[in-house]
Amino acid sequence: MVLAEVAGCVIIKRIAKFAPYTNLGDRRQVMLIGFSVGNYKSFKETVTISMVASSITEEEKELDTNNVFEVNRKLKLLKTAAIYGANASGKSNLVAAINFMKWFVLNSSKETQVSEAIDVEAFRLSTETEKEPSFFEIVFLIEEKTFRYGFEVNAREVVSEWLFQADDSEEKMLFERDLDNFILDDFLEGQGISDKTRSNALFLSVVAQFNGKLSGKILLWFSKNLQLISGLQDRQYRKETLESFENDRHRHDIIEFIKKLDLGIADIEIINQPVFVVANNNTPVYGSSYGSLYPISAMKPAVKTVHRKYDADGKQTSLELFDIEKHESEGTNKLFALAGILLDTLRKGKILLIDELDARLHPLITRELICLFNSNETNPHNAQLIFTTHDTNLLSSKTFRKDQIWFTEKDNKGATDLYSLVEYKVGKNASFERDYIIGKYGAIPFIGNFKELIGELHE
Template structure:
C-alpha cells in the first residue's frame, strides 16, 4: 500500500507537495483503516477537493508519471521524459524535479527517491526497513556530461558481477533502474518482486473521458462469476436492471475506441489482440502517401453486444443495448470492473472527477462498497461533490485533502486534519467551514454581472 508521495517541481507544483495516507491521531477507527505489520495505519481512500485548475489532477498525473518511468523505459538516449516542470519561473528546465514514494510491499516499508529533469534521471535511491534503520537496496548516480549511470547495490543483495554490469549498461541516462531491469535478461529476485508490485498495484489513472465499458466486459468474459457480482452491483443503482448480458463477439457495431478506455487498464486487464486497428491512406502532395491517424474499434470486425435486462411494471423483462442506456448507467457499469479488481485484489486506482454522470448518492454508495469490502486496495480521487462533506460520519478529516493555487501560479496541498482547533473545531461542520472559506481551496468568483 502507498504510505505517502512527495513531489516537487512537477507541473504546477513548485515547492514540495505531499499526499499522505497515514491515519491521523485522535480519529476514531473505521472502515478506512488498514493496519501494517509495523503498527502504522494507512487509509484506503483519500479525496482531493479544490477549484478548477487548482492542481488536483496533477497529483494523480504524478502517480501516473512515476508508474511510466518505472515500467516503460525510454527506447534510446535521445528520448525526453514526458513531463513539464513548474514553468512560471526563470530557468524552469534547469531546476531538478523530485519524487519520494513511501510504500509497503510484503509487509516491509520501502522508500524510493528520485531526482530528474526533462532529459535525464539524475539520481535515485531505494531503501527498505527490516528494523528501525533503513537498509539500502541500491543507489544510482548519473554523469550528466557523459550521460552514463553508475549503480551501487546494497550489501544485503547478492548479485553476480555479470548481472550487475548488464543492469548498469542498460540503465540509460533517461531510464530508471527499474526501467532498465524490465528490459534486461537477468533474474534479481529483489528487483523482480518490486517490478511486479509496481505493475500490479499501480493501476493508473481514470479520467471522466475514459469509457471503461470494455474493461468490465472483458472481466466478465474471463470469469463468468463476475457477471453475478456486476448484476447485483448495478441493481443497487437501478432496481429495474436485473441482468447484464455480455455474449461472445458478434454483430459489428464499429464503436470508435479512440481514448475509450485507459491504456494502462487495457494492458492490465484486457487480453492482447482484442483490439483491431485499421488505417486509411490519404494522398499528400504529388504522389506522396501518408498514413492517417489510426482509428481503433472494439473488437474490430466482430463487435460484442452488451445488453441490460430491465424488469418493468408489467412484470416482463426487456433487453436494452448499452448504447441506449443513460450516461450514468454506462459510467457505473464501466466502474464496476475496476471496483471488482480493487475488492478482490490489491491495487491503487486514481480516478479524476469520480462524480462524472453519477448522482451524489450513487457516488457515495460506490465509495461505501469499496470501503466496506476492499482489504488492501486504495483509491485516490478528485471531486467537486460537496455533499460528501455533509456526512461527518462518512468522510474523515485525514482523508480530506485540498489543492489551492497561489498568486505565483504554484499549487499547495493540505489536509483538513492539518487545521488546528482555532480554525476547525473537532465538532465543526466540514461543509460549512469549506463554504465559508475557512478551509481555502475555493474558486475566487467575481460578480455575475458582465461589463462591456
C-alpha cells in the same frame, strides 16, 4: 436486499462476499504509504500525500474502526483519501504525477532510445525551476517490507535515483544513483548492470529486465496493483468489466453491483456482433476469395441491459433489451465501465486512483462507492482508493476522518500546494462542508463579478 448502516453509508453486503485470501503476504503487498512530487506541472515545491493514519480519534467511532487498518504495531494506514480543490488547482496533476511515475518505471528501459527525450513537464512559471529536475518518490509495502523508491528526471536524463528498504528499527540504502555514478549496497542483483543503463532509463527498470528478483517484484507492484483511471474517460476501462464477465462469479458480482444501484436494470447480457473492418479513410476493408471481393468483419462485444416491461395493471409481461451506449445514461455507462476494476480492486486488495470520481454520478452513488472501501465488511483485504472530487456532500455525510480529506490550492504565482484537513484545528461540531464552502480551509475558487461582465456586454 440486505443493507447495513456503516458511518452514514448504506453498504451493499452482497458485494463483500469475495473469495478470501489465505496468503497474508499477498494481501499486504499492495499497500501505498505515501507519494511525493515536486517541480512537475503545477507543483513547484515538493508536496506529499500520505496514507498514514494520524493519531486522531473521531466522534463517530465507526470511522476509526472501518476507515483505518493496522499494518503492524507501528503503522496504521487509511483506506481512502479524497482530494478537493478549485478547478485548475492541481488535483488532476497529482494523479498525472503518479501516472507518469508508473509509466516511466514500466517503460523507460524498453520504450525509450538513447536520443529520445523524457516526456516530463517541469513547473514552467518560475525561473528557479527552469533548469531543475522533476522529483518523484513513492513509499509502499511488498510482503510486509517497506520500500522508498524515487528519482529525479529532466527531459534529457535521469539525474538521480534511489531505493531504500526499512524494517522496524532503521532504513537501509539498497542503491543510489547520481547521473552515471552508482552506489550499490546490498542490491546484489544490480551488480554489473549499471553500465548497461542508458542515461534516460531507470536503473530499477533495467535490473528488472535482467531478471532481478526484487526489482521485478517492484515493477509488478506498479503494473498490477497500482491502478489509475480518469472518471471523465471511463469508457476505455470497459474492457476490464467485459473480461470479468468471462468468470461466472465475477459476472454475478458485477450484475448485482449494477442492480443494487437502482438503475432500473434487471440483468446485463454481452452479445458478440459482427462489425466491418474499416481503413483510416473509413472505407470498408475487403478480402478476396475465388476472384470475389467481400468485406472483412470482426466480432465485437455489445453490452445489452435488460429491463422489465409491464402492462397497464403493472404486471410484468416481458423483457426488453437496450443497447447500453445508445439507450442508457452517461452515468450508467460510467458505472458499468468502472464496475470491473472497482470490484477487482476490492477483491484483491489493490490501490485505485480515480480522477473526477463524482463526474456524471449522483451524490448518493458516489458515497456508496466510497463506502465500499471504508468498510471492514466490503473491503476485508484493505484495498485503497484515492480520488479527486468536487462533491462537497461527502464532507457532511460522516464518510471521512479528517486525515482522509485533502486540498489543493494554487498560490498567486501559480504553484500548487497540497495539504490535509487534519492540519486545521476543527471543532467537534464543525460542518466540514459549510466551512469548506465559505473558504475556511482554502482550496475554493475566487470568482469575479459577473455583473460587471454582463454590463460590458450590453455596451
